[in-house]
Amino acid sequence: MSLVGGIVIFCISWWMCLFIVLPIGVRGQFEAGEIPEGTEEGAPAEPMLAKKAIWATIGAAVCTVLAGLVVVPLLRYYGA
Template identity: 75%
Template sequence: MNLVGGVVIFIISWWMCLFAVLPIGVRGQFEDGEVVEGTEEGAPTHHMMPKKLVWATIGAAICTVVAGLIITPLLQAYGG
């Protein structure tokens, strides 16, 4: 797998991991009983986005390594 392929796999994996971790730990305003005037009740009270970005990056790195371990021998075996 070349550099461009690795970057493409990382970016796609990062977005998939981000969408997977976004709903984790989110509590709506209605669950806490403190709805801010002018906002939706289901809006999150604490989004924890920096933590989720780190987890998405770690997950994408793991997915990229696994994909590289699978793709590289296949490319060598079939002359890619």
């Protein structure tokens, strides 16, 4: 796997992992009891995006390593 291929796999994995962790631990404003005027009551009270971006990065790194462990031997076997 080339460097560019690894970067592409990491970027795709990062977005997939981000979408997986986004709903984890989210409480709506109606659950928290505080609904600021002009906002939707179902909007997250505290989205914790920085923490979720870190988890997405860790997950994407693991997925990229796993993909590399699968792709590199296949490329060697088929002579590409």
